[in-house]
Amino acid sequence: MRIGILATGALLLSLIGASPAVAAPEPVQTPAATSTSSPAATSDDAGTPAGTATPAPTASPAPTETPAPTAPAPSASTPAADPSLAVQDAAGDHAMGSTIEAVEGPAAGARTVAPKASLGVGGILGMDVSGWQPTVDWNAMWANGARFVYIKSTESTDYVSSHFPSQWAGATSVGMIRGAYHFATPNTTDGATQARYFVAHGGNWAPDGRTLPPLLDIEYATDGSGTCWGLSTTAMSVWIADFVHTMKALTGIEPAIYSTANWWNQCTGSNNTFGAYPLFVARYGTSTPGALPASWLNWTMWQYASSGVFAGDQDIYNGTYAQLQAFAYGAQSHPPIGSLDTATVSANGPFTITGWTIDLTNLAASTQARITWNTPGGISTTTVTAGASRPDVGNVYPSAGAAHGFTAQAPWTGYGQYGACVTAVALPGDRAGDGNLGCKTAFVSPASASAPASTRLAGSDRFSTGVQVSQKAFPTPGVPVVYIASGLDFPDALSAAPAAGAQHGPVLLTMPGAIPDTVLAEVQRLKPAKIVVVGGTAAIADSAVNQLKAVAPVTRIGGVDRYDTSRLVAAYAFPNATSAYVAAANSFADALSAAPVAAKKNSPLLLVNGGTIDAPTQAYLAGKSIHSLTLIGGTAVVGDVWITQPQSSGSSVTRIGGSDRFGTSSLLAASAFSSNSAPTVYVASGISWQDSLVAAAAAGSASRPLLLARPGCVPRLIGDQMVRLGTTAMNITGGTAVLTSDVDSLQVCY
Template sequence: MMKKTALATIVVAAVLAVTVGAPAYADEPTPDSAPAATATPTPSPSADQGAPAEPAAPAAADPAPTADPADPATPTAPADPAPTAEPTPTPATGTAVPGADAAPEAASDADPSLDVMDAAGNHTMGSTIPDSDPASPKQRKAGVVQPFLGVSGILGQDVSGWQENVNWPAQWAAGSRFAYVKATEGTTYFSRNQFAQQYNGSASVGMFRGAYHFANPSTAPGDAAAEARWFVANGGGWSPDGRTLPPLLDIEYGNASQGGTCWGMSAGAMTSWIREFVTTMRSLTGINPAIYTTTNWWNTCTGSNNTFGAYPMFVARYGTNTPGTLPAGWLNWTIWQFQAAGTLAGDQDIFNGDIALLRQYALNGTSMPPTGVFDTATVAKSGPFTVTGWAFDQANVAAAVKVRIEWNTPSGIRTTTVSANASRPDVGAAYPGVGNNHGFTTTAPWAGNGQYRACLTALGVATSGARNLSLGCKAAFVSDAIASAPASKRVAGSDRFETAVATSKASFPTAGVPVAYVASGLDFPDALAAAPAAAKQKGPVLLSTAVSIPQSTLNELKRVKPSRIVVVGGEKAISASAYRQLTGLAASVVRVGGGDRYETSRKLADFAFPSSGGAYVATGWGFADSLAAGPVAAKRGQPLILVDGAKLDAGTSSYLSGRSMRSLTVVGGTSVISGGWASAASAAGFSVTRVGGSDRFETSAKLASTAFPSNGAKNVYLASGLNFPDALVAAAAAGAATKPLMLAVGTCVPRSVGDQFVRLGTTSMQVTGGTTVLNKDVDQLAVCY
């Protein structure tokens, strides 16, 4: 069964929405009588749709308005009022604002001061946006206008009860083609004297029009549904007449008495409040409302929540030619409020598209992508790889959406397309009116043990001009040892130094280790050879800056109580003052360092492997091959020696000839350690073997295959192949535990590495680093495309 919470962020098709009538309206609520609502005819639901929800009446505790005989009882819109002419297309280079030098048409068009609005409990859209909002500096002086916009679109406006008796024919003549009209605020205010004149008057001249609600979370904390019901009961309804715009939530700054900018609510609480409001609106009207806000307010007060992108964005930003950066979660804007005063009554707005798209927006289908969910991806031994999900088109629910699947299996990568037309009663139940036949199940054949992954895209219906929608990717894994991804234990800290400490604690839980290595956490050259040395001597690698030892590192050294501390590298890597901080933390503190990275590696080899008969050789110009080789070298009791790789230099040649080493394992391809280097070493009497892959990830996999037999590593270590500090400490830990270390990309695991999980019979893994280094897809062994 599909989770309702997952569905809650998805747009509902507008063409099957409930039609809600508008009641009588009042500017000033009084406690004498309740507003009367006159419902317009409602479309009959289909058999699988169920009865549409009726809008809830205002709570009894809310003050009710008295009737105003001067206003019509119900601001009923004409069926489809035809304008005398469609607006002229705007130039591709931008939109000229009509009458740019003119003042508003009448003094009554101007908004009063914020203090007056606060006292009346009646705020206009954008009235509480402060000068401090970096994306929206206020420009509220009458007659101050933006003469030219850097975008094209359809001009419109938003008005409230503060704009009295708007001359709608004049607004049309000035170029306005749509209007949002304030209906309600909080749970007590609703517009009585002006709503009907504005809502019906704009429609009568051919405009698209809709209603907006000014949110006041402080009036009913935690009960956004009450505000939504008040809005719908007092003008915030919708009908599929092609002229009624989706209802609009105006959510912006609170004043000091209301808890300040974010109404005294945490980001989580504010996000929940908004979600409750919009989902209640959808349940009452059948469509998603639009959201009006500023980028700064949204990102500040919701913590940059990015899960509301299905709701059309009405963004406010003044004094510039473009809307600028949008709030988190939106890739595009639907309407932009670009000016707080100008030729048109109220605020000056522009719709992002032409008249045809504006009409689609009125039907809740403004080039919006299909909606859907990728539910499951499963594979069983010798069985097919199966994916399931659902999708439907928002403007035409009768159309079967096509879903493109990009398969990545052990047999290769391919693409297929399937129709989302299978029965999914849970979709129909969650979205009354949409119907049941929007599901899909499709398979790829069994391709052997290993990694499986599918990425799905719901394709926009060509006739609606909608974009495609990515439904995301899911991974599966199966081997003879396990039927799912190996259990993942993540070891991470807040930064590289803390991650090293966390790795030390996981690998050496009790005090009394023989040795601890301290290496630079800021640069890799001196530190590379430390991993096999620490692994051989059964101690952790901890990290330092050049000038001082981090307190977390000092605390960990005190905990593990090493017999010896080895500082790796010269004073450029770890300074004398940093070295002195270690005094007293072990019986012996020594520095092992040379004039360069190569000499340091040779000195570490003598220090930790004084009588080894062989060595691993890796480039000193990169870290990945060296660190992947560390656990393997330690398992074989051999050091890691760094070389330039272009040719066998005199320093390395002299060192090798004066030791008992006779076998050399060259790590990496000829692009990092040349064939000439290997040939020269062979000519000098060394037995040379090369282990290298097409990239660092395949090299790490091949190294594991040389040292660990089939079904020989139930547990492996996984670290970033693009981030040396985490790989360094993981290499030491893996080597000390006699486990392989393999490398991953930030968002996926290469197939060469995944194949080793199959061969080794791996059932668990330790992932080193946080999700900013290796994201959660890595825990699932999601294969790289």
């Protein structure tokens, strides 16, 4: 590891011992031992760093407003500037802006530009230094007008500035607001790795009003790999995102980004998705920063010269001193911070939530929390003041004090889901806007004092997820049958699901040309008496079928289209059926919920063109003596022709259709499962069919309902079914990319 220019072991130890204060973690309040929902997944805005709070230094604070002199006189000792780029290249130690002047060049006189006198902007003056300024006269820099400084901490993952601790201490001693920066080398490691290295060696942040957000210094390549470090515009954008997202996760604040318009637009392809991160722009020899990189409409800091009256580079902050302090608190890039800590409810008792919030623009002020309630009684909104004592918050943020907590209650309105979403209301003048503290849901039913226990059935892809479902549903080898269907489209698997469920076997998915290794291994483990392949050779090739024949006898069922295949599967699996379920072939969600119900009723599921009754389907219904039809879904998916025409032939017709696919799912469960009859249910995505197909067969085989959820929440109609069914356990099919962890806690949909 390179440590400074003349680093020694002692210097490394001094670096570790004198690193700046790290940001404190968000306080965690232990929930009461009552019915609670599982914690919601932490969002980026709620990401919190690890560590403990360190009190602000005791140096006398700067006055509320301390504008720099119009043209300060230089210090008696000439401020140290950076050496040439060649010298920095040879040392492998680069200062901020080391490549800017070499590539973009300064205009005449830029190196001696007088602060503010020749700049067309107002603001607060500052500087940035590195190990090339080993001794800085901090009192002189303060006298010359510098009120903030960025100090180099690290480069790549093998350099730590040995001068960083003393420079940090020196800046602190005179009252400067200070921060750390990292010189990026995007072609040596990924962004996350360099971010972690930076944080581990001083690149942290504390909400103390004196620590600037950590800074990513990304500029022209120094190693001969080309302007953009040998990376494509896409790869560079990914690298930067990797770095800044990791920094925010580690520190709880958006880091600032230092660059130039020319480099940024060239090397990221004018990427415009980083505007949430404060911009520190470099441009020399002009009276304004000029055109900005593509992501930003405004700049936060500007490096306007590579040398002048301050050691290192010459910088200016775009605002007042009070705003600079707020920037150090994180307010310019952060809405109010806080947490929705607990949400609890018990039978016949109120729904209670607790939390806290602080607006960083005014730490002493009490903020408000706006709560949107979603209970069995309906949706409503209330606003409460976050002024209650929270000693844990005060311990982490001593300068803010403890008076930032809130507690609120909604009345009992019956069993089911009780949800609350909380917004921290920004104080007037906080241009970052309101802060989202997230949502929590508590659940209570006569059968369960909390959300039913969840088991995730998920693999790395749809094929391995099918294997996970199969292993859960059929732990013992020797199943009667295994159905195999295409994993690239859903109709054949939908037709197979009720057949497999009724015959107590799984549905597994395959690629067209070959059975995936994990799937073939599962078929071998199951030791089926027979295998049914659903679909023609265009869906599943003979080569895949031949792999299966080595395990058990294989029957292929494949029609000329999805409708024909559906009829053939129905005739094969339900030869004596007198009733059938009917669903639109282009609407997987309705058919998905219907499959286990059809299996329970020992009835086929016919996939049809919902707008007409075709002659082959008419012939099938007549030939099989089917006299009772249940239509799945509303008239938009299965038209009324499916009522009038069968009724004219003497058949009875019933429709089960809700206002949407989730309502239909709830009604289907109610039609086939009596109260308190389903302690375990399957939950699958109502949006993405890939993982849900195999769950339908497993649910049908176990005579369990399959209930649909949205990606990040569970509709109230579905939660109400779990109350009615007496559900205490859920098998959730699919990973968190399909159904987030909020589904585990029955997060109610708004």
